[in-house]
Amino acid sequence: MLNQQQALGAFGALSQETRLHIVRMLVVAGPEGMAAGLIAERAGVSASNISFHLKELEHSGLVFQQRESRSIIYRANIEVLGDLVRFLMEDCCAGHPEICAPAIEVAACCAPAAAKA
Amino acid sequence: MLNQQQALGAFGALSQETRLHIVRMLVVAGPEGMAAGLIAERAGVSASNISFHLKELEHSGLVFQQRESRSIIYRANIEVLGDLVRFLMEDCCAGHPEICAPAIEVAACCAPAAAKA
DNA sequence: TCAATATTTCAAGGATTATATGAATGTTGA
DNA sequence: TCAACATTCATATAATCCTTGAAATATTGA
Numbered sequence: 566m567l568n569q570q571q572a573l574g575a576f577g578a579l580s581q582e583t584r585l586h587i588v589r590m591l592v593v594a595g596p597e598g599m600a601a602g603l604i605a606e607r608a609g610v611s612a613s614n615i616s617f618h619l620k621e622l623e624h625s626g627l628v629f630q631q632r633e634s635r636s637i638i639y640r641a642n643i644e645v646l647g648d649l650v651r652f653l654m655e656d657c658c659a660g661h662p663e664i665c666a667p668a669i670e671v672a673a674c675c676a677p678a679a680a681k682a
Numbered sequence: 683m684l685n686q687q688q689a690l691g692a693f694g695a696l697s698q699e700t701r702l703h704i705v706r707m708l709v710v711a712g713p714e715g716m717a718a719g720l721i722a723e724r725a726g727v728s729a730s731n732i733s734f735h736l737k738e739l740e741h742s743g744l745v746f747q748q749r750e751s752r753s754i755i756y757r758a759n760i761e762v763l764g765d766l767v768r769f770l771m772e773d774c775c776a777g778h779p780e781i782c783a784p785a786i787e788v789a790a791c792c793a794p795a796a797a798k799a
Numbered sequence: 800t801c802a803a804t805a806t807t808t809c810a811a812g813g814a815t816t817a818t819a820t821g822a823a824t825g826t827t828g829a
Numbered sequence: 830t831c832a833a834c835a836t837t838c839a840t841a842t843a844a845t846c847c848t849t850g851a852a853a854t855a856t857t858g859a
Binding site: 572573580595652653 | 709
């Protein structure tokens with residue numbers, strides 16, 4: 566679980582164009598992740614700049630890295646992303662979740678299984 | 683749906699202690715909402731300061747207001763909160779949602795119905 | 800209409816924070 | 830040892846962001 570300081574850090578990290586773009590790319594990339602160089606290329610920024618932003622994201626827990634040969638692969642931390650959303654939405658609607666229907670679809674974005682069920 | 687600029691604004695709004703606190707309180711309050719004065723009292727800040735932060739949140743679309751007699755009632759905009767999460771998580775895991783299991787539980791925070799189903 | 804309640808607006812001060820750049824450095828593998 | 834891939838660091842720029850208090854606005858009841 567996330568405490569308030571961590572949530573504030575995470576939201577702050579997501580409030581910057583390049584970083585939001587990175588996280589969204591890594592969410593799509595999934596477990597394969599992306600090398601720092603590829604991220605920089607796709608984001609259209611310099612190597613040192615992407616490194617700066619990746620460090621910010623890593624510091625906030627939203628992504629993590631792993632060296633693979635010459636490249637450093639970055640991946641989105643799905644657990645933390647989920648925790649962040651829960652931190653924001655917990656105990657919503659004072660125990661009357663039916664009211665939160667619009668938010669329930671949240672899961673549908675990446676969970677056809679849940680949507681079908 | 684949300685565009686990138688709106689998402690950046692929303693995440694920025696959420697990256698401040700008082701504002702994050704406000705949104706979380708309003709999520710719990712649900713459709714009843716809370717009067718500005720009560721929000722200020724609970725957050726422990728001045729009237730003019732809460733007004734400043736409420737305006738920021740309203741500007742970002744995360745909350746909306748409605749006058750009710752002498753009070754101005756604020757409510758969380760659940761649709762926008764859902765859109766924000768979808769903006770972040772869409773197309774996750776490159777079409778292999780089973781990998782995103784930890785994020786799927788996101789819905790469970792306020793949707794027993796969805797969790798059961 | 801006057802006073803009380805509830806909230807917003809405005810001006811101003813103060814502190815610091817965030818981002819981009821380029822050169823230098825570190826690590827890995829051929 | 831060289832080339833590829835990334836990070837670190839110093840520097841410069843620019844830009845907010847938040848808080849406060851006084852005054853203004855809107856609503857209601859006496």
